[in-house]
Amino acid sequence: MTLLALETSCDETSVAVVRAGEILSNIVASQIELHAEYGGVVPELAAREHLRNLIPVTQAALRAAGVTVTELDAVAATQGPGLASALMVGFKAAQALAFARRKPFVGIHHHEAHLYSPWISGNPARAHFDEFQPNVSLIVSGGHTMLVHVAAELKHRVLGGTIDDAAGECFDKTGKLMGLPYPAGAEIDRLAEQGNAKAFSFPRPLMNDPNDDFSFSGLKTSVRYFLRDHPGLLDDPPALRDFCASVQAAIVEVLVSKTIRAAKRLGVRCITASGGVTCNRSLRDELAKACGRAGFALCLAEKSLCTDNAAMIGILAERKLLAGAAGPEFDGDIAPGWALA
Ligand code: KG4
Ligand code: ZN
Numbered sequence: 340m341t342l343l344a345l346e347t348s349c350d351e352t353s354v355a356v357v358r359a360g361e362i363l364s365n366i367v368a369s370q371i372e373l374h375a376e377y378g379g380v381v382p383e384l385a386a387r388e389h390l391r392n393l394i395p396v397t398q399a400a401l402r403a404a405g406v407t408v409t410e411l412d413a414v415a416a417t418q419g420p421g422l423a424s425a426l427m428v429g430f431k432a433a434q435a436l437a438f439a440r441r442k443p444f445v446g447i448h449h450h451e452a453h454l455y456s457p458w459i460s461g462n463p464a465r466a467h468f469d470e471f472q473p474n475v476s477l478i479v480s481g482g483h484t485m486l487v488h489v490a491a492e493l494k495h496r497v498l499g500g501t502i503d504d505a506a507g508e509c510f511d512k513t514g515k516l517m518g519l520p521y522p523a524g525a526e527i528d529r530l531a532e533q534g535n536a537k538a539f540s541f542p543r544p545l546m547n548d549p550n551d552d553f554s555f556s557g558l559k560t561s562v563r564y565f566l567r568d569h570p571g572l573l574d575d576p577p578a579l580r581d582f583c584a585s586v587q588a589a590i591v592e593v594l595v596s597k598t599i600r601a602a603k604r605l606g607v608r609c610i611t612a613s614g615g616v617t618c619n620r621s622l623r624d625e626l627a628k629a630c631g632r633a634g635f636a637l638c639l640a641e642k643s644l645c646t647d648n649a650a651m652i653g654i655l656a657e658r659k660l661l662a663g664a665a666g667p668e669f670d671g672d673i674a675p676g677w678a679l680a
Pocket of ligand 2 (some may be wrong): 377453646
Protein backbone atom coordinates (compact mmCIF):
# COMPACT_ATOMS: atom_id res chain seq x y z
CA MET A 340 0.00 0.00 0.00
CA THR A 341 1.39 3.42 -0.96
CA LEU A 342 0.12 6.06 1.47
CA LEU A 343 0.51 9.84 1.59
CA ALA A 344 0.46 11.42 5.06
CA LEU A 345 0.08 15.08 6.06
CA GLU A 346 0.96 16.63 9.42
CA THR A 347 -0.01 20.24 10.20
CA SER A 348 -0.96 20.14 13.90
CA CYS A 349 1.43 22.86 15.06
CA ASP A 350 4.34 24.66 13.42
CA GLU A 351 5.73 22.03 11.06
CA THR A 352 4.25 21.44 7.61
CA SER A 353 5.21 17.86 6.88
CA VAL A 354 4.32 15.38 4.15
CA ALA A 355 5.52 11.78 3.84
CA VAL A 356 5.05 8.83 1.53
CA VAL A 357 5.19 5.39 3.17
CA ARG A 358 4.84 1.89 1.79
CA ALA A 359 4.95 -1.47 3.62
CA GLY A 360 6.34 0.04 6.84
CA GLU A 361 9.03 1.91 4.93
CA ILE A 362 9.41 5.67 4.66
CA LEU A 363 9.86 6.58 0.99
CA SER A 364 10.08 10.30 1.75
CA ASN A 365 9.52 12.63 4.68
CA ILE A 366 9.70 16.38 4.05
CA VAL A 367 9.44 18.78 6.99
CA ALA A 368 9.09 22.56 6.53
CA SER A 369 9.64 24.10 9.96
CA GLN A 370 8.20 27.48 10.89
CA ILE A 371 10.46 27.97 13.92
CA GLU A 372 11.98 31.22 12.60
CA LEU A 373 8.57 32.69 11.78
CA HIS A 374 7.32 32.24 15.36
CA ALA A 375 10.60 32.96 17.17
CA GLU A 376 10.08 36.74 17.18
CA TYR A 377 6.76 36.25 19.01
CA GLY A 378 8.26 33.90 21.64
CA GLY A 379 5.81 31.10 20.80
CA VAL A 380 3.62 29.68 18.04
CA VAL A 381 1.03 32.16 16.71
CA PRO A 382 -1.91 30.02 15.47
CA GLU A 383 -3.05 32.31 12.64
CA LEU A 384 0.47 32.66 11.29
CA ALA A 385 0.96 28.88 11.53
CA ALA A 386 -2.22 28.23 9.54
CA ARG A 387 -1.23 30.76 6.85
CA GLU A 388 2.19 29.18 6.55
CA HIS A 389 0.67 25.69 6.23
CA LEU A 390 -1.58 27.03 3.45
CA ARG A 391 1.45 28.44 1.67
CA ASN A 392 3.66 25.39 2.12
CA LEU A 393 1.35 22.40 1.86
CA ILE A 394 1.27 21.96 -1.93
CA PRO A 395 5.02 22.57 -2.51
CA VAL A 396 5.90 20.24 0.38
CA THR A 397 3.51 17.59 -0.99
CA GLN A 398 5.06 17.90 -4.43
CA ALA A 399 8.52 17.57 -2.91
CA ALA A 400 7.49 14.46 -0.92
CA LEU A 401 5.97 12.78 -3.99
CA ARG A 402 9.03 13.66 -6.08
CA ALA A 403 11.45 12.37 -3.44
CA ALA A 404 9.49 9.12 -3.20
CA GLY A 405 9.26 8.74 -6.98
CA VAL A 406 5.50 8.37 -6.68
CA THR A 407 2.68 10.15 -8.55
CA VAL A 408 -0.71 11.06 -7.06
CA THR A 409 -2.37 8.40 -9.23
CA GLU A 410 -0.30 5.69 -7.53
CA LEU A 411 -1.56 6.47 -4.01
CA ASP A 412 -3.72 3.80 -2.32
CA ALA A 413 -4.66 5.86 0.74
CA VAL A 414 -4.28 9.27 2.34
CA ALA A 415 -3.86 10.13 6.04
CA ALA A 416 -3.60 13.29 8.11
CA THR A 417 -3.28 14.34 11.73
CA GLN A 418 -6.83 14.80 13.06
CA GLY A 419 -5.81 16.08 16.51
CA PRO A 420 -4.79 17.24 18.99
CA GLY A 421 -3.28 20.55 17.93
CA LEU A 422 -4.07 24.10 16.85
CA ALA A 423 -7.49 24.09 15.19
CA SER A 424 -6.62 26.48 12.38
CA ALA A 425 -3.41 24.57 11.65
CA LEU A 426 -5.00 21.08 11.77
CA MET A 427 -7.75 22.16 9.36
CA VAL A 428 -5.31 22.82 6.55
CA GLY A 429 -3.72 19.37 6.36
CA PHE A 430 -6.80 17.43 7.42
CA LYS A 431 -9.12 18.94 4.79
CA ALA A 432 -6.50 18.81 2.05
CA ALA A 433 -5.90 15.09 2.75
CA GLN A 434 -9.63 14.37 2.84
CA ALA A 435 -10.16 16.24 -0.42
CA LEU A 436 -7.38 14.29 -2.13
CA ALA A 437 -8.75 10.96 -0.88
CA PHE A 438 -12.25 11.98 -1.95
CA ALA A 439 -11.14 13.01 -5.42
CA ARG A 440 -9.10 9.82 -5.90
CA ARG A 441 -11.83 7.64 -4.27
CA LYS A 442 -9.27 6.21 -1.82
CA PRO A 443 -9.51 5.48 1.92
CA PHE A 444 -8.75 8.35 4.29
CA VAL A 445 -7.47 7.92 7.87
CA GLY A 446 -7.42 10.58 10.59
CA ILE A 447 -4.58 9.99 13.04
CA HIS A 448 -4.09 10.92 16.69
CA HIS A 449 -0.80 12.85 16.82
CA HIS A 450 0.36 11.29 20.11
CA GLU A 451 -0.57 7.78 19.08
CA ALA A 452 1.74 8.34 16.10
CA HIS A 453 4.55 9.46 18.47
CA LEU A 454 4.19 6.09 20.25
CA TYR A 455 5.35 4.24 17.11
CA SER A 456 8.07 6.63 15.92
CA PRO A 457 10.79 4.94 18.06
CA TRP A 458 10.26 1.75 16.04
CA ILE A 459 11.19 3.45 12.79
CA SER A 460 14.89 2.84 12.34
CA GLY A 461 17.63 3.22 9.78
CA ASN A 462 18.38 6.20 7.59
CA PRO A 463 15.43 8.50 8.40
CA ALA A 464 14.88 9.17 4.68
CA ARG A 465 14.46 5.44 3.98
CA ALA A 466 13.71 3.90 7.35
CA HIS A 467 11.78 0.72 8.23
CA PHE A 468 9.36 -0.13 10.99
CA ASP A 469 11.13 -2.62 13.27
CA GLU A 470 9.63 -5.48 15.20
CA PHE A 471 7.49 -4.06 18.00
CA GLN A 472 7.80 -4.96 21.71
CA PRO A 473 5.36 -4.10 24.52
CA ASN A 474 6.71 -1.00 26.26
CA VAL A 475 6.26 2.03 28.43
CA SER A 476 6.55 5.11 26.23
CA LEU A 477 7.55 8.62 27.26
CA ILE A 478 6.25 11.41 25.01
CA VAL A 479 7.94 14.74 25.78
CA SER A 480 7.46 17.80 23.63
CA GLY A 481 6.77 21.52 23.91
CA GLY A 482 3.08 20.88 24.47
CA HIS A 483 2.95 17.45 26.10
CA THR A 484 4.55 15.21 28.67
CA MET A 485 3.00 11.78 29.10
CA LEU A 486 3.67 8.19 30.01
CA VAL A 487 1.81 5.52 28.05
CA HIS A 488 1.65 1.75 28.42
CA VAL A 489 1.74 0.26 24.92
CA ALA A 490 0.73 -3.34 25.62
CA ALA A 491 0.58 -4.39 21.97
CA GLU A 492 0.59 -2.73 18.57
CA LEU A 493 -2.42 -0.38 18.35
CA LYS A 494 -3.25 -1.07 22.00
CA HIS A 495 -2.27 1.53 24.58
CA ARG A 496 -3.36 3.19 27.80
CA VAL A 497 -2.23 6.56 29.14
CA LEU A 498 -0.65 6.20 32.61
CA GLY A 499 -0.16 9.85 33.42
CA GLY A 500 0.66 13.27 32.08
CA THR A 501 1.55 16.76 33.11
CA ILE A 502 -0.91 18.56 35.33
CA ASP A 503 0.45 21.96 34.26
CA ASP A 504 3.43 22.76 32.00
CA ALA A 505 5.06 20.31 29.61
CA ALA A 506 8.77 19.48 29.97
CA GLY A 507 9.59 21.34 26.73
CA GLU A 508 7.68 24.35 28.00
CA CYS A 509 9.89 24.32 31.11
CA PHE A 510 12.99 24.41 28.88
CA ASP A 511 11.45 27.16 26.73
CA LYS A 512 10.31 29.31 29.66
CA THR A 513 13.69 28.94 31.37
CA GLY A 514 15.24 30.09 28.10
CA LYS A 515 12.89 33.05 27.92
CA LEU A 516 13.95 34.15 31.43
CA MET A 517 17.55 33.87 30.23
CA GLY A 518 16.76 35.97 27.15
CA LEU A 519 17.23 33.07 24.69
CA PRO A 520 15.14 32.87 21.51
CA TYR A 521 12.18 30.47 21.35
CA PRO A 522 12.34 27.46 21.42
CA ALA A 523 15.25 27.28 23.85
CA GLY A 524 15.56 23.55 24.61
CA ALA A 525 18.37 22.83 22.16
CA GLU A 526 20.41 25.87 23.31
CA ILE A 527 20.03 24.97 27.01
CA ASP A 528 21.10 21.41 26.11
CA ARG A 529 24.21 22.84 24.40
CA LEU A 530 25.07 25.21 27.29
CA ALA A 531 24.46 22.46 29.86
CA GLU A 532 26.96 20.13 28.22
CA GLN A 533 29.92 21.80 29.94
CA GLY A 534 28.09 22.75 33.10
CA ASN A 535 28.03 21.12 36.53
CA ALA A 536 24.57 19.65 37.08
CA LYS A 537 25.14 19.56 40.84
CA ALA A 538 26.11 23.25 41.13
CA PHE A 539 22.59 24.43 42.01
CA SER A 540 19.68 22.56 43.46
CA PHE A 541 16.25 22.74 41.81
CA PRO A 542 13.09 20.91 42.86
CA ARG A 543 12.08 17.55 41.30
CA PRO A 544 8.29 18.02 41.34
CA LEU A 545 6.13 14.91 41.94
CA MET A 546 9.18 12.68 41.54
CA ASN A 547 8.30 10.51 44.49
CA ASP A 548 4.53 10.75 44.20
CA PRO A 549 2.94 7.34 43.63
CA ASN A 550 1.13 8.42 40.42
CA ASP A 551 2.54 8.71 36.88
CA ASP A 552 1.80 12.42 36.56
CA PHE A 553 4.24 15.28 36.05
CA SER A 554 4.31 18.93 37.04
CA PHE A 555 6.83 21.50 35.84
CA SER A 556 5.29 24.85 36.75
CA GLY A 557 6.83 24.85 40.26
CA LEU A 558 10.26 24.25 38.77
CA LYS A 559 9.71 27.15 36.36
CA THR A 560 8.79 29.40 39.29
CA SER A 561 11.87 28.40 41.27
CA VAL A 562 13.99 29.15 38.18
CA ARG A 563 12.44 32.63 38.04
CA TYR A 564 13.22 33.32 41.72
CA PHE A 565 16.70 31.89 41.34
CA LEU A 566 17.50 34.27 38.47
CA ARG A 567 16.00 37.19 40.42
CA ASP A 568 18.25 36.33 43.38
CA HIS A 569 21.39 35.84 41.23
CA PRO A 570 21.30 38.96 39.00
CA GLY A 571 24.87 38.60 37.73
CA LEU A 572 24.50 34.99 36.63
CA LEU A 573 23.53 35.66 33.02
CA ASP A 574 26.79 37.59 32.49
CA ASP A 575 28.99 34.86 33.97
CA PRO A 576 29.38 32.11 31.30
CA PRO A 577 30.63 29.30 33.62
CA ALA A 578 27.84 29.98 36.16
CA LEU A 579 25.32 30.13 33.32
CA ARG A 580 26.43 26.71 32.07
CA ASP A 581 26.13 25.31 35.61
CA PHE A 582 22.66 26.83 35.89
CA CYS A 583 21.54 25.24 32.57
CA ALA A 584 22.97 21.87 33.59
CA SER A 585 21.25 22.05 36.99
CA VAL A 586 17.82 22.94 35.59
CA GLN A 587 18.15 20.31 32.88
CA ALA A 588 19.15 17.69 35.48
CA ALA A 589 16.01 18.39 37.50
CA ILE A 590 13.77 17.92 34.43
CA VAL A 591 15.64 14.83 33.23
CA GLU A 592 15.75 13.13 36.62
CA VAL A 593 11.98 13.40 37.06
CA LEU A 594 11.32 12.10 33.54
CA VAL A 595 13.75 9.19 33.83
CA SER A 596 12.84 8.05 37.33
CA LYS A 597 9.08 8.07 36.72
CA THR A 598 9.47 6.27 33.39
CA ILE A 599 11.63 3.53 34.91
CA ARG A 600 9.30 3.12 37.87
CA ALA A 601 6.22 2.73 35.62
CA ALA A 602 8.00 0.19 33.43
CA LYS A 603 9.00 -1.88 36.50
CA ARG A 604 5.46 -1.80 37.85
CA LEU A 605 3.90 -2.85 34.55
CA GLY A 606 6.41 -5.62 33.92
CA VAL A 607 7.35 -4.54 30.39
CA ARG A 608 10.92 -5.12 29.18
CA CYS A 609 11.22 -2.12 26.95
CA ILE A 610 11.11 1.67 27.26
CA THR A 611 10.63 4.05 24.34
CA ALA A 612 10.72 7.84 24.03
CA SER A 613 9.79 10.42 21.42
CA GLY A 614 8.84 14.12 21.06
CA GLY A 615 11.09 17.15 20.66
CA VAL A 616 12.62 16.97 24.16
CA THR A 617 13.86 13.45 23.34
CA CYS A 618 16.53 15.24 21.25
CA ASN A 619 18.06 16.27 24.60
CA ARG A 620 21.47 14.63 25.05
CA SER A 621 21.22 14.32 28.81
CA LEU A 622 17.75 12.75 28.62
CA ARG A 623 19.01 10.23 26.03
CA ASP A 624 22.13 9.43 28.09
CA GLU A 625 20.35 9.18 31.44
CA LEU A 626 17.57 6.99 30.02
CA ALA A 627 20.23 4.73 28.51
CA LYS A 628 22.10 4.47 31.83
CA ALA A 629 18.95 3.84 33.86
CA CYS A 630 17.66 1.24 31.39
CA GLY A 631 21.07 -0.46 31.47
CA ARG A 632 20.99 -0.65 35.28
CA ALA A 633 17.39 -1.91 35.41
CA GLY A 634 17.72 -4.33 32.48
CA PHE A 635 15.30 -2.63 30.07
CA ALA A 636 15.76 -2.42 26.33
CA LEU A 637 15.66 1.24 25.25
CA CYS A 638 14.24 2.35 21.93
CA LEU A 639 14.61 6.10 21.32
CA ALA A 640 13.14 7.79 18.27
CA GLU A 641 15.77 8.99 15.78
CA LYS A 642 16.42 12.67 16.48
CA SER A 643 14.93 13.70 13.13
CA LEU A 644 11.75 11.74 13.95
CA CYS A 645 11.50 13.05 17.55
CA THR A 646 10.12 16.38 16.37
CA ASP A 647 6.85 16.54 14.47
CA ASN A 648 6.85 14.78 11.12
CA ALA A 649 4.42 13.14 8.71
CA ALA A 650 6.36 9.86 8.49
CA MET A 651 5.12 8.75 11.91
CA ILE A 652 1.55 9.68 10.87
CA GLY A 653 1.90 7.59 7.70
CA ILE A 654 3.48 4.58 9.43
CA LEU A 655 0.63 4.40 11.96
CA ALA A 656 -2.05 5.08 9.32
CA GLU A 657 -0.83 2.20 7.16
CA ARG A 658 -0.82 -0.16 10.15
CA LYS A 659 -4.34 0.94 11.07
CA LEU A 660 -5.62 0.41 7.53
CA LEU A 661 -4.00 -3.02 7.31
CA ALA A 662 -5.59 -3.90 10.68
CA GLY A 663 -8.97 -3.05 9.16
CA ALA A 664 -9.51 0.35 10.77
CA ALA A 665 -12.05 2.54 9.02
CA GLY A 666 -11.18 6.21 8.77
CA PRO A 667 -13.63 9.03 9.51
CA GLU A 668 -16.25 9.76 6.85
CA PHE A 669 -15.46 12.54 4.42
CA ASP A 670 -17.46 14.95 6.57
CA GLY A 671 -15.28 13.93 9.58
CA ASP A 672 -13.90 16.88 11.51
CA ILE A 673 -10.63 17.85 13.18
CA ALA A 674 -10.29 17.15 16.91
CA PRO A 675 -8.08 19.92 18.41
CA GLY A 676 -8.63 18.79 22.02
CA TRP A 677 -8.52 15.01 21.42
CA ALA A 678 -6.97 13.40 24.50
CA LEU A 679 -5.11 10.11 24.12
CA ALA A 680 -7.06 7.41 25.99
O1 KG4 B 1 7.87 17.80 19.41
P1 KG4 B 1 8.22 19.22 19.19
O2 KG4 B 1 9.02 19.59 17.95
O3 KG4 B 1 6.93 20.13 19.09
C1 KG4 B 1 5.83 20.01 19.92
O4 KG4 B 1 5.85 20.69 20.97
O5 KG4 B 1 4.91 19.27 19.54
O6 KG4 B 1 8.97 19.72 20.50
C2 KG4 B 1 9.46 21.02 20.63
C3 KG4 B 1 10.04 21.15 22.02
C4 KG4 B 1 10.42 22.58 22.38
O7 KG4 B 1 9.92 22.85 23.68
C5 KG4 B 1 11.93 22.55 22.38
O8 KG4 B 1 12.52 23.47 23.26
C6 KG4 B 1 12.20 21.13 22.80
O9 KG4 B 1 11.22 20.35 22.15
N1 KG4 B 1 13.54 20.65 22.44
C7 KG4 B 1 14.50 20.34 23.34
C8 KG4 B 1 15.64 19.97 22.61
N2 KG4 B 1 15.34 20.06 21.28
C9 KG4 B 1 14.05 20.48 21.20
N3 KG4 B 1 14.46 20.35 24.68
C10 KG4 B 1 15.58 19.98 25.32
N4 KG4 B 1 16.71 19.62 24.70
C11 KG4 B 1 16.81 19.60 23.35
N5 KG4 B 1 17.93 19.24 22.74
ZN1 ZN C 1 4.43 16.07 18.50
